[in-house]
Amino acid sequence: MEIKKAKVQGFCFGVAITLKKAEEAIDARETVTTLGHVVHNPQMVESLEQRGLKNATSVDEVDTGALFVRAHGLPVDVYEKAKEKGLEIIDATCPMVTKIHVQAEKLKADGYKIIVVGDPNHPEVKGTLSHVPGAWCIETIEDVEKLPRGSRVGVVVQSTYSRERFTDIVRALVAKYYEVRAVNTICTDTNNRQTEALELSKEVEVMVVVGGKTSANTKHLAELSELHGAKSYHIEGPDELEAGWFHGVRTAGLMSGASTPGWLVDNVAQRMEELARQPA
Numbered sequence: 418m419e420i421k422k423a424k425v426q427g428f429c430f431g432v433a434i435t436l437k438k439a440e441e442a443i444d445a446r447e448t449v450t451t452l453g454h455v456v457h458n459p460q461m462v463e464s465l466e467q468r469g470l471k472n473a474t475s476v477d478e479v480d481t482g483a484l485f486v487r488a489h490g491l492p493v494d495v496y497e498k499a500k501e502k503g504l505e506i507i508d509a510t511c512p513m514v515t516k517i518h519v520q521a522e523k524l525k526a527d528g529y530k531i532i533v534v535g536d537p538n539h540p541e542v543k544g545t546l547s548h549v550p551g552a553w554c555i556e557t558i559e560d561v562e563k564l565p566r567g568s569r570v571g572v573v574v575q576s577t578y579s580r581e582r583f584t585d586i587v588r589a590l591v592a593k594y595y596e597v598r599a600v601n602t603i604c605t606d607t608n609n610r611q612t613e614a615l616e617l618s619k620e621v622e623v624m625v626v627v628g629g630k631t632s633a634n635t636k637h638l639a640e641l642s643e644l645h646g647a648k649s650y651h652i653e654g655p656d657e658l659e660a661g662w663f664h665g666v667r668t669a670g671l672m673s674g675a676s677t678p679g680w681l682v683d684n685v686a687q688r689m690e691e692l693a694r695q696p697a
Contacts, residue, residue, distance in 0.1 A: 418663055418693035420686055421621055423613040423672040427679035429606035431511030432456055435488040436465075438509040443468050448482025449507070452495070453540055455487045456676040457629035459653055476502070483507050489540040490514045492547035513576050513604035514541055518548045520600045524571030525549050529598055532564070534586055535575025539633060542575050558582070561589040572599035577607050577634035577675070579641065606675055607634050614638045614672060618647040621670035623662055626651050627685050628674025635674030642670070654681065655688035663693045 428436070435455060442449045443465070450471040454462045466472070473479050476498050483505040486496075490510035499506055525531050531552035535542040546552055553564060570590060574583050580603055587599045618624055624642040628635030630653060639651040647670060650662060663669060669689060673682045 418666055419668045420689055421617060421668060421670050423617055425609050425613055426673050426682050429675035431488050431513055432676050435509040439465060439470060439485060442483060442485055442507050443470055446483050449485050450479045450482060451485040451487055453487060457632035458676040459629060460681060479504060486510055490544035492544050517545050517573050517576060517602040520602055521545060521549045521573045524598060529569050529571030530567050532570050532572045534572060534583055535578050539575060558585050558589050561586060561593060567594060569596040570594050573602045576602060576604040578603055579637045580608060580611050610638055611641055614641045615645055617670045618642040618645040621647050621668045622666050623647060624649040624670040626672045627682055628677045629653060632674045632676055638672055638674060655685045658688050658692055660692040660695050
């Protein structure tokens, strides 16, 4: 079986920066706490916890030390509460996420009603919504019909959202509103990985996508691959692979999400080769 690997593998630059800052913070301070996992990757989460990074569900649980802000960012009120409590804030918000905040604020200042496209329960989207109070949040094209009438809307999108789904939503908004100003804030790395998923899925029979089960960008890669012809499997590590997936398969693709380390992808590739050699 031939294994075709996507050209873009390993951490995106935003995750790489965040992890570097997290490791430096842990080494230099006695207590560092983050709200939610720093990355959507169980292996890296475990590694950081072993080094001393603490995890809390709310800033109310953090009384001392430093609060580490992960790549997704945090809502404005959480920052304010952390400052009131006298916590040191180590801000590792991804620059691409900060760009979304800036674009949304500019659109609002220009008089547009803001629409944020993305998962309303995702921490990144929650952070974006906090910068533009009163904004509408939609996740699917069906949500467009439920929106109130209006004239001028400004649109931003979750950085890891599906490019194809965003395009469809913007078309639906254009059909509904008099003026639509949409800014494509899907990050470059996500866009590149989605392009590769689209192209590679047409060349292989099976696609293996490696990344955390809670990773939005990884989920979209698996969905996109499945949509364009390849049977897709979303796994977190080599132990999840099954020999039956590769019986009779001549070509298999291998991709990774933005929070997946390169060494893990290599381990998955090695296990795929072993399973492909096993008799049916």
